Structures are given as structure tokens and as C-alpha cells.
Amino acid sequence: MKAGAKFVLARTVAFLLLGLGIHVEKATAQSSTNEAPVTTNTPSRGRSSDDGWLDASRFLDQKYGFLPVVIPITEPAVGYGAAGGLAFISKPLADAQAGFGRPNITLVGGMATQNGSWGAVAGDLRYWLDDRLQTLAGAVYASVNLDYHGIGASEVLNNHPLRYNLEPKGGMLQGKYRLANFPLWAGLSYSFAATRITFEAPETTPELPEFRRDSNVGGLTPSLTFDTRDNIFTPNRGTYAEVNAGLFGEVLGGDDEFQRVRFIGMQFIPLDRRLFFGLRGEAAASFGDAPFYLRPFISLRGAPIMRYQGEEIAQIEAELRWQFWKRLSLVGFAGGGVAWNHFERLENTQTITTGGTGFRYELARKYGIHAGLDVAFGPDNTAVYVQVGSAWARP
Numbered sequence: 417m418k419a420g421a422k423f424v425l426a427r428t429v430a431f432l433l434l435g436l437g438i439h440v441e442k443a444t445a446q447s448s449t450n451e452a453p454v455t456t457n458t459p460s461r462g463r464s465s466d467d468g469w470l471d472a473s474r475f476l477d478q479k480y481g482f483l484p485v486v487i488p489i490t491e492p493a494v495g496y497g498a499a500g501g502l503a504f505i506s507k508p509l510a511d512a513q514a515g516f517g518r519p520n521i522t523l524v525g526g527m528a529t530q531n532g533s534w535g536a537v538a539g540d541l542r543y544w545l546d547d548r549l550q551t552l553a554g555a556v557y558a559s560v561n562l563d564y565h566g567i568g569a570s571e572v573l574n575n576h577p578l579r580y581n582l583e584p585k586g587g588m589l590q591g592k593y594r595l596a597n598f599p600l601w602a603g604l605s606y607s608f609a610a611t612r613i614t615f616e617a618p619e620t621t622p623e624l625p626e627f628r629r630d631s632n633v634g635g636l637t638p639s640l641t642f643d644t645r646d647n648i649f650t651p652n653r654g655t656y657a658e659v660n661a662g663l664f665g666e667v668l669g670g671d672d673e674f675q676r677v678r679f680i681g682m683q684f685i686p687l688d689r690r691l692f693f694g695l696r697g698e699a700a701a702s703f704g705d706a707p708f709y710l711r712p713f714i715s716l717r718g719a720p721i722m723r724y725q726g727e728e729i730a731q732i733e734a735e736l737r738w739q740f741w742k743r744l745s746l747v748g749f750a751g752g753g754v755a756w757n758h759f760e761r762l763e764n765t766q767t768i769t770t771g772g773t774g775f776r777y778e779l780a781r782k783y784g785i786h787a788g789l790d791v792a793f794g795p796d797n798t799a800v801y802v803q804v805g806s807a808w809a810r811p
Contacts, residue, residue, distance in 0.1 A: 501525015634669025718794030726755030
């Protein structure tokens, strides 16, 4: 299971809660039209008592139990689509204080996109030992259609990519423990996936990667995380840094021996009362006989998933958010990335730059949740992304 999937539970539930909060508020207003008006001083659950604007904070304070999930998919690599399912939240979010007391979340759902990709997922995020231990368990079964552009620069595949399908079945278990009262978490995860790979090309096709038609991958990934962000949704200040190293091999259930190392760092700085700057950097490397679909790739807004792959990658992105009027913000961002094969072969390099703009609405002030759209420009196309919280979301 990819690292980005670990945040699916929290981000998915947040999006659903906000959407459901708006729906409930509308339904309440419609049902009251046939009744005599009643004077009350009770504040609206969908609007802020401070400024009268739409705000989901009061709804999030109280709502828990079973909730339906609906999330749009706007990833250019697979086309437009939607994900949906059912989440169970064990207690109101208002019970969480200073990173502790967070609810347990269980989720089951599925997704489908216009290029024929589909999938099903189940997960459970849970806290133990007075919230010092976090566990995450997940399972996935999917069929994803993608284009193979090669590992590193390829003149042939750049203009004529090979169409292929990944059909993974697998799961992961992860535990993270907070060290004393310091904002440092030590983690360990195990993941396994049995994946069927199908190319729409004969095996003799030039530049077809070495792979098994059925590939098993199993491995352990220890991690260390430092986190001082003021909130996990749309941070205004703080630092996030994580380093992890994946060790995969036959003894852990896989077919091949390989390793992956990754570092990600983010810094958030308030420049003014309404102006916020963020910087994100990442470097990743793979060693040994890693399957082509597990090689690192550049993940920037404006770059399709797995389009720019290499045995090593490095990337950086900056974002400036200006909350120019009440709850409304404008966002500008720009980034660059490079992917290459082996440190001694830097000539086999892909370098890209991306950028774009967007808007945000402060949808839940108490929880620091801003939502909106980004329009990103890259070397291949223009992409639109639906954002709930930060585009660099991490749990």
C-alpha cells in the first residue's frame, strides 16, 4: 500500500463530514417551510455565530456514528471519477484536545473513474494507551489503468506510452508510538500485495520493463516522524518531517529483494495575519530488484501519478495562501522535480516544473479546514484538483 493511502481515512472522512453537514443544514431549512416559524436563540448548526458564514465546526463537534462518504476524483492519470463508502466514527471530534482524544475511524468504500479504473478499500484507524499508540490496518483490491512512460527519460515512450493494468490485492498493518511528550513518533508497518500486471503489448515489445505477470511484494517499513503543525488539515505554522526505509524480500512474502528510502519535509510560516507560506521537499530512492510500479515518481500538482519515474527522485514545491477577505483565500503554487536512474548516470534524467493557482473557503474554522479547487499547469496537461485541507496532507 502506498504511503499516500495512509491518509485516505482521515481525509475521506473529513470531506464527507463537511458535505454531509451542508446537506443536513439544507434539509432542516426545507422541512421547516411547512411549519410555523419559531423564535429561537439557538445558533444554526451550519453557520457561524461570529460572522454568519457557512461553517461546519458545530456539526463536526457533534456528529459521529455511521456516515456516508462521497469524494470526487480528479487525478489526470486515471480521469475523473468518484469514491464512496461508509465510515464509522467512534466519538465527536470535539472530544479531541491537543492531538489527543481523537476518534477511532473505520471505513469501507470503493472508487471508479472514467478510464475504467476501479477499487475497493477497507481500513481502521485506532488509538490506544491514552492515545500514545496509533494503529492503522487496511486492505485493498483494485484494477487501475495507467500509461507506462519508462523508468527515466525515453524518447520512444514519451510520445507513445504503453498502456497497462495493475490489479493489486493486499493489505498493510502499521503502528506508531509517540515518544514521551516530545512531538516525535516511531513507527513500523508491514505491507503485502499480490499484483497482476497486464500490458496491452506483446512481451517482445521494445522497452517493455522486466516484470512478473503475477508479482508478490512483502516488506517492513520503519519510520520516524516529527510533527509540530498547528493542525493536520490546513496548517498555518509548524514543521513536519518524516524518514522511512522499506525492506522487501522473500522472507517477508515477496518475490524480489529490494529497498526504498524516502524523506519528506514541510515547513509552514505565517508571514502576516492573512498571508501564509508553505514549503515542501521530498527525496526518494530505490535499490535492488524493485518492480517498475514501485519505483519512486514525481508527485506534484500538474504531474500525473507515475508519469515521471526513476530509481531516484527529488522534488520541491512552494505555496502562498492569501486569505484576502473574510473566509475566502487565493492560492498560488510552483514546484519542480527531477527523476533519474543511478547516481552515476545523471544523463538519464527527467526534469519538470509545474505551477498553478486556486481558491479556498474556510469551511470549519475551529478545526482549521479550508476547501476549494486548484488548477495546475504541467508539461503534459492542465489538471483540476479538489482540495479538502492541504494539498500536502499527512496524518
